[in-house]
Amino acid sequence: MLLLFWFSVYIGLWGTLPSGKDLKDIKQAEATLLLDANSELLGKYFIFDRQIVSYEDLPKHLVDALIATEDSRFYEHNGVDYTSLFRVFFKSILLQDNSSGGGSTISQQLVKNIYGREKHGWFSMPVNKVKEMIVAKRFESIYSKQEIIALYLNTVPFSENVFGIESASQRFFNTTTKDLSLAQSATLIGTLKAPHGYNPRLFPERSQLRRDVVLQQMEKYDYIDEALKKTTSDIPLETDYRKFNHTDGIAPYFREKIRLEVKRVLDSINTKDDTAYDLYKDGLKIHTTLDIAMQRYAETAMKTHMATLQNQFEKAYGTQAPWIKNTALIDSRIKGLKLYKTLKKKNWSDAQIMDSLQAKGNFRLFSWKGDLVEESSILDSLKHTMKFLNAGFVAVDPKSGAIKAYVGGIDFERFKYDHVSASKRQVGSTFKPLVYTTALEKGIEPCSYYPVKEVTYTNQKGWTPTNNGENETDRHLNFSLEKAISESVNTIAVKVLEDVGIEAVIEQAQKMGIKSPLPKVPSLALGTAELSMLELIEAYTSYVNEGRISKPFYITKIEDKTGQVIYESQQANESPEAFSKTTQQTMIEMMKSTINSGTAQRIRSRYGLQNDLAGKTGTTQNNKDGWFVGLSPKLVMLSWVGNDDHRIGFSNTSIGQGANSALPIVALFLKEMNTDNQFNAITQAKFEAPSEAVINALDCELEKRDGFLKRLFKKDKKEREFDSSSEVKKKKKKGIFNFLKKKQ
Template sequence: MGFFGDMPSRKELKDKRNDTASEVYSADSVLLGRYFLYDRTNITYQDIDTTVIKALVATEDARFYKHGGVDFRSLARVLVKSILLQKESSGGGSTLTQQLAKNLYPRRDYLFLEMPINKVREMVIARRLEAVYTKPEILELYLNTVSFGGTIFGVERAARYFFNTPAKKLKQEQAAVLVGMLKATTSYNPRSHPERAKKRRNVVLAQMAKYGYLTPEKATALQKLDLGLKKEKVAAKEQEENLAPYFREQLRVELAEWCTHQSKPNGDPYNLYTDGLKIYTTLDSRMQREAERAVSRRMATLQKQFDAHWQGRNPWGQDQTVLANAMRQSVRYKRMQAAGASEEEIKKAFEKRVPMTVYGWNGSVRRTMSPMDSLAYYMKFLNTGMVAMEPATGFVRAWVGGINHSLFKYDHVTSKRQVGSTFKPIVYAAALEKGIRPCDYIENKLTTYEQYEGWSPQNADNQYGGRYSLEGALSNSVNTVSAQLIMKVGVPYTIRLARALGIESDLPPVPSLALGTADLSLLEMVGAYTAFANQGRISQPIYVTKIVDRTGKVLRENNSEPHKKVLSADNAATMLHMMQAVVNEGSAARLRSTFGLSLDIAGKTGTTQNQTDGWFIGITPGLVTGVWVGGESPLVRFRSLDLGQGARTAMPIWGEFTSRLVRSGYYSKKPPFEPLSESLQSRLDCVPYLEDEPTFFEKIVDALPFNIPTKEERQERKQSRKERRAERRAERKRDN
């Protein structure tokens, strides 16, 4: 009559599925992680060792196989002993089926007579469960739903967490530990309270002997054993959860939103955390590990250089707004503000020194410092982003969003920073598409563009003069030539090409775009570069191939589709060749000398103003990989171009990663770049740089039979004479 509220029908009970974690798999079938409210893995009755069943029945419900969901004999015992005789050791009287009813349908607040009403409600549900399920099915459902403390639910997860073994291989004494926990998961947790857990285990073993599941001698022998916990499982779980954390978080956000628009057969939307989805991704676990190792090794070295470069000083100097902004963005500040604390109270709390553990590349250390000091400490860290993608398919194979996900949540694969000279290949591709030839020479001259507020692009080395071919200008990253190219091609046309290459972020409609003033993501730039390696066809990034529900139904499937033609095949091949010159004799030449890489490589370095951002995007056979390096604040940077350029910050990470892939044999079956056709070779057959024609005066000087010293040589000679006179005066003084 509705007195107990909505009661599940037998049909609903038959279809009942408990909450199950969704699992994320790599392309090579490695479990990357789970999304869950309750950490649970469902298994069948056959996958549970019979020892677990025996221990459970002997301890929790000895008459389980004799009742129909409610044990009236136990109820009578509870009524007499607990209520009339006031004995606390009489037990609760709930059967395993009733406990299952409570697990599936948690108790409600009825204000008055809460316990009696909930008990009767559980009895009714238990009777219905017995009507639709067999005894083994009830045990299976129970052992998949029962809590083992914290977020761990189900005997399979508990067995793996505490003993590093599946439930099917649990030993008798191990099963007794887990069953013993059910009385009180916190009090009898074997990790937190091993002595209590051991005593409780021995009670379970005694119960098994009492009901004939063990001989008394066997029970006595097992009671003498240690708990036998396997701590290495915790390390293995941490390693599993640490692989690709930024990628999994990006995926979680996207899939949680996607699930809200997908309906189950009953009309309800899917839930990422409870519906047991299987998410299959394009990530290669082996390549991902190498990427993370490369980042860890090279960033540790770079951070050491950075700290020595600043010698304990703050890169932001006296600008306190950097720390003030960091404080306001912190979780601690937001929590205190939400709790009603005043600005003065919050500031005081941030200035109070307390013991804390701080992260470092050589390991975590204990220090006494204020939260504000902690913010300053972490603000000095350089960070990075790295992503690797197959140009032919668009499949993302590696994704590293930062140096430590637990401390630095910002994902630098998807975040947007100024791209610097890595945008230049797009400008040069636009020039080729517009009909400018690779061997058309362009003057390296300092020019002021009055129509654009006196914009005067300068070269990083402040060297001018001579003329460059497109290849020469790109390999040496000559700003003056890039500026002239975008003026010839037109800013609108360049932007249209960038859009066609998959760049969706804002692009400022100004000629300085040629030098990379746009804020773009690493994922966008790597996707754009796939056209150069893919005969002019663009590949959109793909990192989920298939999503399957718990019944095996495919909910979503992504396959590599025919890609849009963005550049002509000839121009794409020309760009790839010119970007090889960047590596062979240009700004990325250290890849050959430092890392000994002999495979085909094309790429482009990038450095933004004041060395705020360092970039390198490289193309190898079958892979496009991009790396960004910089500080969380633009003020956190190297002061010199020699230390802060992309070739010094980002490129070594790329080189380390690629070297690891070479050693792993990744490139052994990859064919080299396709050679240029004869017609394209002839188009590129020109010297990269031509000096200016000498003036009439310079020709006369060159014809003289002796050398006229330059201004610099004259100054050196003058300085040398001063030094010699000073030495003679010092000698005379010593003699006197």
């Protein structure tokens, strides 16, 4: 009868068994690995968290622990251990002794790991056991013992949806398989008996006891001696937990950006080459430009600053905060909720919906001091979320365009909107350098003087650009271009825009990589254009790359599981010149003044940074957005801070200005980099010395007052019409600066 049953399973009456060819062509789903510029692991994309390692990467003590614990006669049988089966039959079945252990060999467990078990009612256990015995013997006839060990450890399930020893090593100990210690190996092998029950994160004491059992087994079978067993058993169990999922871990916004981009790339490759690459199953390797150390510094800088800024922000509003008092704003946010729309479709009244939204329950709320679990309502949660400022930060190598750090927001789990690439906000005064670049290209001298006085443009609905500086209301004070940009003087930026013409500024911006539509209005000079952070930082790379833009990119190449390159980034070797080298050097010198004596001088005074830097702050109307661009010879950094709801700004300029809201993220990031010797080539780099001609062109007083006679006889025009198409005045086209530009 037993032989007949065995034969029925063998010939496939209970389901087809894998053939020898099937076993040779085993294909298991593998996690795709996301790697940084130095091939360090940033994250994974997977259905099952599994990545393959070879037998050569398995420490001897790991293999010894497995055999001692799971299959002590592994090297003696051919897939089925009849001695163990005999013991299990008599002790477990006849004598009801559960301490006898199981009879499955490693080879049989491998079959179960790969093919699972089917349901056959009352016959499920005997059918599956016989199947596993038959297939295990086939495995042993095809693969060597070492190959079976490697296959087993690459497919064995651990807890938390982790498959394979490599993923388990990274999850629980933040290390690779080849670097596992004896204690760590024994811990992971020990969990195989009951993956959840012996999870070292959830049940450390229970897991440590099981680890010590594994060590005892290793001593019993002479893989280690008693002294080593005792020494290892005395080591406390310590995990270094690192979970790979879509919301936790390093660079979550960047990982999501890469996921979307790689899916598009793979769709293109599959269509073109008739392939079927799958991001979640095929064990690809995605090599990126990100530097994991820089990324950690960027995330730390953002969190440190934003926790402080949020406190300032809330205190400044007090009880008059818009998320408390602005009923129209709150009402519009309520009506934007999915729940509100769903209930409306069910013909609920507004009163009924409000009752539902105010029902109390336990909600987990975001806080910079750690998540809060409080009894609150959906409405309370909405108001709580409304108050939080968000942020973005990106750092780019200006020569290549490689993105080195990327922070899309303050918390990916709750604020998934990516402010680096998806969001477009008014850029404020960070647009002014593009206006001054146009002026220099059109021949306006760096030492041209413009009055700071306010002017009302009657043909622009009486629009009057204003300034914030103490001296910038003096009607007889004039600033050079360097002083105007370093102090971010609004009135002068508009006057320069008028001199060069709006069309010329838009054309220059487009040469510098700006693709978004730009408003053809004089307020363009003050940054009313809405741009993404990637667009803006691309434009700024030209100032550190000899007048040529570098398009930001983040993927260098993608490899399949065999190491074959299936995609490689095709970066343009050299982009067209957006402006002359003379203009580039002049703009760097003028933006150095922003750092050394202008609106960004706190980067020196408060944060003590002595790096060679240039930069520009930006603040938008009604303090809605704060910006800062930091330029170093080998790195361009851009930060933005604001509320996700455009209707909520800072209550005052002191807090909301870019120097206070955005600059500190760049400053704290650089402070961290300055302490790390591996970045000395970046942090200690110096700007190229400007040419003698540029030095001479900038050699003038930064400001001057109208003389007595000029003040006496000059007609003080407080109103004028804005000429949106005016050309540069001829007298400003003359001089050495324009001559030098023509010579280049």
